[in-house]
Amino acid sequence: MMPDPRLDELRNLILKAKHAYYYSGAPIMSDAEYDALEDQLRLLAPEDPVLALVGAPVSGAAMLTKARHAIPMGSQSKVNAEEEFRQWHLKAGGGALHASLKADGASAAAYYREGRLVQAISRGDGTLGEDITANALRFQGLPAWAGTPEGGFTGAVRFEVILTLENWSRVDPQGRKNPRNAGNGIMGRKHGHQSDLLTSYAFDLDETRAGQPVRFATEGDKAQRLAALGFNLIPQQRCAEGDAAVAYFQQVARSRDQVPFWIDGIVLKVDDLATQQALGDTAGRPKGQIAWKFDSAGAETVLEGILVSGGHTGALIPVAQLRPVTLGGTTVSSATLGNFDEITRLDLALGDKVWVIKANDITPKIIRVTDRPPERQPIPVPSTCPFCGGSVRRKVTTGGEAGAILGCRNLACPQKSIGKIARWIKSLDILGIGDAVLNALVERFAIEDAWISIASVTRRRPWPH
Numbered sequence: 001m002m003p004d005p006r007l008d009e010l011r012n013l014i015l016k017a018k019h020a021y022y023y024s025g026a027p028i029m030s031d032a033e034y035d036a037l038e039d040q041l042r043l044l045a046p047e048d049p050v051l052a053l054v055g056a057p058v059s060g061a062a063m064l065t066k067a068r069h070a071i072p073m074g075s076q077s078k079v080n081a082e083e084e085f086r087q088w089h090l091k092a093g094g095g096a097l098h099a100s101l102k103a104d105g106a107s108a109a110a111y112y113r114e115g116r117l118v119q120a121i122s123r124g125d126g127t128l129g130e131d132i133t134a135n136a137l138r139f140q141g142l143p144a145w146a147g148t149p150e151g152g153f154t155g156a157v158r159f160e161v162i163l164t165l166e167n168w169s170r171v172d173p174q175g176r177k178n179p180r181n182a183g184n185g186i187m188g189r190k191h192g193h194q195s196d197l198l199t200s201y202a203f204d205l206d207e208t209r210a211g212q213p214v215r216f217a218t219e220g221d222k223a224q225r226l227a228a229l230g231f232n233l234i235p236q237q238r239c240a241e242g243d244a245a246v247a248y249f250q251q252v253a254r255s256r257d258q259v260p261f262w263i264d265g266i267v268l269k270v271d272d273l274a275t276q277q278a279l280g281d282t283a284g285r286p287k288g289q290i291a292w293k294f295d296s297a298g299a300e301t302v303l304e305g306i307l308v309s310g311g312h313t314g315a316l317i318p319v320a321q322l323r324p325v326t327l328g329g330t331t332v333s334s335a336t337l338g339n340f341d342e343i344t345r346l347d348l349a350l351g352d353k354v355w356v357i358k359a360n361d362i363t364p365k366i367i368r369v370t371d372r373p374p375e376r377q378p379i380p381v382p383s384t385c386p387f388c389g390g391s392v393r394r395k396v397t398t399g400g401e402a403g404a405i406l407g408c409r410n411l412a413c414p415q416k417s418i419g420k421i422a423r424w425i426k427s428l429d430i431l432g433i434g435d436a437v438l439n440a441l442v443e444r445f446a447i448e449d450a451w452i453s454i455a456s457v458t459r460r461r462p463w464p465h
């Protein structure tokens with residue numbers, strides 16, 4: 001079979017994003033975009049090896065010492081809709097479920113011997129992580145000594161590390177990073193600075209008593225044991241059947257703004273541990289557990305048009321005009337596309353139904369086409385500048401190659417001039433010359449149309465009417 005270039009591109013994007021996220025401190029995309037890419041790859045190639053990579057690829061450049069997990073840390077498959085949840089629940093036996101909030105943080109494991117925390121390791125790739133013991137000793141909710149009057153705890157505890165919104169505002173008052181990335185940054189520091197601002201929520205344990213593994217009957221029993229040992233537990237409850245889990249999800253989705261930290265869904269586990277173990281796993285993802293993520297960050301709508309924006313560099317950027325749709329409480333009517341290659345990659349045409357996402361930290365973005373009606377109209381790639389009619393070509397990247405962005409070659413392109421004037425005036429930073437003055441200037445010279453519809457240029461009729 002021929003290699004599918006779409007798959008290569010998806011894989012590369014995912015790996016690049018992973019690397020940027022964990023090592024550069026400068027993520028190249030939002031979490032939601034990343035999830036969407038994984039979704040696409042899963043749709044095209046469910047068995048792709050890239051999907052089995054969990055967390056950070058371990059790099060020699062990282063500051064902290066590497067450490068190996070005694071018990072590998074897996075991850076969970078996810079669903080986004082009630083129908084998908086119902087299908088999973090059916091396959092998982094249809095029994096009682098243990099449900100909890102899904103914190104949007106970073107997971108790690110702590111190892112205890114006779115009550116004492118001896119080592120904490122970030123998840124890393126699930127097998128090899130970073131030794132974060134010095135930091136973990138200062139986390140809220142993670143006891144340095146864990147036990148009951150009967151004795152100290154021996155075993156492993158897995159937990160999520162989060163930065164509450166309150167502490168986020170103290171650490172990062174300008175909100176330059178989101179709480180997840182800010183928390184990860186603190187957790188990855190070498191000398192524990194600000195680690196006391198991080199909170200841990202335990203979600204799983206393996207316990208050994210007298211050299212023998214302790215058998216728990218249910219997830220609920222495990223949670224009770226964790227609480228008795230002194231660990232912080234995330235809000236959770238038992239759901240006797242599927243309907244109760246759906247109700248729990250809906251209640252959490254409605255009240256998510258009242259949770260004092262970022263959550264992105266709920267976690268559901270088959271409560272009965274014997275059943276859960278019997279279900280087994282696929283590529284480190286237990287079949288008896290699932291993350292049900294909020295889909296309020298996504299909605300279906302129709303692509304009604306494309307506008308091209310032009311700036312001082314001559315770059316021609318397509319912007320999707322959408323049938324207005326409510327997304328996470330706001331009305332969305334346009335979405336970024338980045339460049340014309342993106343339109344080709346998505347196989348996007350006017351009239352298509354599209355799935356749009358808008359996470360906490362990004363502008364709306366089309367991530368896939370959900371329906372391609374027969375009357376769809378292709379979106380032409382401009383062969384001339386929609387502002388001046390000049391010739392266009394791909395702009396050269398800093399690496400010296402033809403990039404994905406189209407640019408107008410006409411040095412006298414009026415759109416470039418407008419962009420330059422706007423930039424220059426803004427750069428003056430003179431009191432009183434703000435947007436109002438700029439707008440008045442642009443209006444005075446009748447060049448207010450900084451956005452121009454490509455449809456009106458390359459087609460005779462606007463579409464749709």
Ligand SMILES: [Zn+2]
Pocket residue numbers: 385386387388389390408409410413414415
């Ligand atoms: Zn031009």
